Amino acid sequence: MPQIRRIHLGVDFGTSNSKIVFRDYGAPGGERAILVLRDGSFLIPSRVCAGPMEFFFGDRTSTADTCDIYESVKMQAAAEVTGDASYYFGPLKPLPEGFSFADLAVLVVWFLISEGQSAVSKYLGGNMEGVRLGMSMGVPMAFYKHKVLRPFFLSVARRAWLIYRAEGPLGPVLLIEKAKKVFARHPASAVPETPDYDVRTWIRSEAEAAMCWPFQSPAVAPGPYVKMDVGAGTSHASLYRIYGDSQTPKRGIAFFGATSVAVGMDAVDRAIADSDGRAGDCLELRGTEQAVLQSNPKALAAIKPVQEDIYVSYKRAWIETYRKLQEYPPELAAWRVHRMFSIGGGSLVPLVIDSLRIHPAGGNIAIAPTVLEPPPDLFRADGNPIAQGDLPFSAVAYGLSNIDFSVPEALTPDEVPPMPERNERRKRLDRDDLYAK
Numbered sequence: 212m213p214q215i216r217r218i219h220l221g222v223d224f225g226t227s228n229s230k231i232v233f234r235d236y237g238a239p240g241g242e243r244a245i246l247v248l249r250d251g252s253f254l255i256p257s258r259v260c261a262g263p264m265e266f267f268f269g270d271r272t273s274t275a276d277t278c279d280i281y282e283s284v285k286m287q288a289a290a291e292v293t294g295d296a297s298y299y300f301g302p303l304k305p306l307p308e309g310f311s312f313a314d315l316a317v318l319v320v321w322f323l324i325s326e327g328q329s330a331v332s333k334y335l336g337g338n339m340e341g342v343r344l345g346m347s348m349g350v351p352m353a354f355y356k357h358k359v360l361r362p363f364f365l366s367v368a369r370r371a372w373l374i375y376r377a378e379g380p381l382g383p384v385l386l387i388e389k390a391k392k393v394f395a396r397h398p399a400s401a402v403p404e405t406p407d408y409d410v411r412t413w414i415r416s417e418a419e420a421a422m423c424w425p426f427q428s429p430a431v432a433p434g435p436y437v438k439m440d441v442g443a444g445t446s447h448a449s450l451y452r453i454y455g456d457s458q459t460p461k462r463g464i465a466f467f468g469a470t471s472v473a474v475g476m477d478a479v480d481r482a483i484a485d486s487d488g489r490a491g492d493c494l495e496l497r498g499t500e501q502a503v504l505q506s507n508p509k510a511l512a513a514i515k516p517v518q519e520d521i522y523v524s525y526k527r528a529w530i531e532t533y534r535k536l537q538e539y540p541p542e543l544a545a546w547r548v549h550r551m552f553s554i555g556g557g558s559l560v561p562l563v564i565d566s567l568r569i570h571p572a573g574g575n576i577a578i579a580p581t582v583l584e585p586p587p588d589l590f591r592a593d594g595n596p597i598a599q600g601d602l603p604f605s606a607v608a609y610g611l612s613n614i615d616f617s618v619p620e621a622l623t624p625d626e627v628p629p630m631p632e633r634n635e636r637r638k639r640l641d642r643d644d645l646y647a648k
């Protein structure tokens with residue numbers, strides 16, 4: 212019997228772009244993590260394009276003249292399933308008959324798993340013998356805690372996996388008629404129940420995953436930090452402490468407060484577009500925000516309320532933190548000078564991210580940024596090193612690929628909470644059924 216080699220896909224199903232990192236637990240010489248590329252880029256569009264007969268996935272080039280484009284599938288699915296339209300900021304378009312955004316989300320995740328699998332196969336020179344592939348998908352923390360969105364995204368991940376296992380990999384084109392047949396063969400009701408202890412195997416909070424990298428990096432000193440992730444659909448702030456001192460290795464990590472809001476760069480784009488009465492799809496502004504804001508004072512003024520909405524995540528996370536620290540003056544003092552890691556596409560837009568670097572306790576205290584170094588065990592699939600500019604986008608997928616990593620909540624500042632699941636999860640890697648499902 213060939214030896215089993217476990218490889219875990221971390222699927223960061225993003226609102227605008229998805230990112231995938233796989234971790235090879237059996238790599239000769241030690242674990243390696245690989246950032247998956249599609250057409251040379253690790254930003255894999257999450258949108259779905261629909262022609263008269265077929266769906267296209269991971270497509271960068273189609274325009275609205277040639278097909279119907281469905282952007283922000285993750286947020287449109289959240290809006291659909293909760294009935295809360297405020298999750299989505301782009302234009303509304305009718306779907307092909309018989310489909311929902313939940314269906315499109317399943318198809319996109321099936322496609323992402325397939326891209327991951329194809330990258331694994333290439334990495335192994337086509338020899339997949341003995342490989343056990345597993346996956347974890349990221350969800351915003353607010354979704355992870357939401358009574359409707361948590362089971363919903365769990366079912367998206369599990370159904371996509373089930374379809375992948377039964378039907379094989381999905382390429383970039385799928386006939387709409389075939390999609391209907393696949394869904395008829397694998398209805399949502401076919402997804403088995405997931406026991407509570409297994410939920411984290413399938414879905415994990417993006418916020419927690421993003422802390423993996425700073426914790427492991429030798430360049431990051433112990434201390435209090437805020438991690439700010441400004442994505443297309445959501446923004447998140449986590450306030451956490453890395454425990455240790457300059458003499459000893461880091462002893463642990465725990466968060467004190469963490470909040471995400473369903474507002475991000477898509478809302479910035481909407482505000483910019485509204486400010487100058489721009490016709491068409493505001494999401495076409497994606498990636499151009501800094502240049503537009505720099506040259507257009509009216510647009511800059513118009514995004515102020517959105518910046519405030521994004522800042523709410525930091526404020527709320529600080530309130531949670533403050534409640535735990537208020538009786539510990541030295542710890543409270545230490546938090547006056549915490550530093551900020553910023554990730555997500557919004558971190559590349561100084562006119563957005565700089566406005567968030569103010570201590571939520573008031574007093575106009577500036578929060579200094581911290582720069583991350585690329586992790587030494589992460590490589591691009593083309594063998595090129597990870598560039599500094601890649602980091603804000605790939606931190607979540609990197610953490611998701613690491614099935615060992617979990618961050619406990621700190622209840623008091625003077626006790627380092629144990630990382631309870633660390634060994635437990637490693638033990639479970641030895642359980643075949645974790646990967647066989």
Ligand SMILES: Nc1ncnc2c1ncn2[C@@H]1O[C@H](COP(=O)(O)OP(=O)(O)OP(=O)(O)O)[C@@H](O)[C@H]1O
Nearest residue numbers: 225226227228442443444445476497498555556557
């Ligand atoms: N150079 C860039 N490349 C891509 N996106 C950029 C760039 N600069 C700014 N952005 C903005 O960042 C957004 C994408 O950020 P990111 O990839 O972190 O979001 P996401 O993961 O898709 O969303 P979410 O985490 O909310 O689901 C784009 O929609 C765009 O508005």
Ligand SMILES: [Mg+2]
Nearest residue numbers: 225226442555
């Ligand atoms: Mg994201």
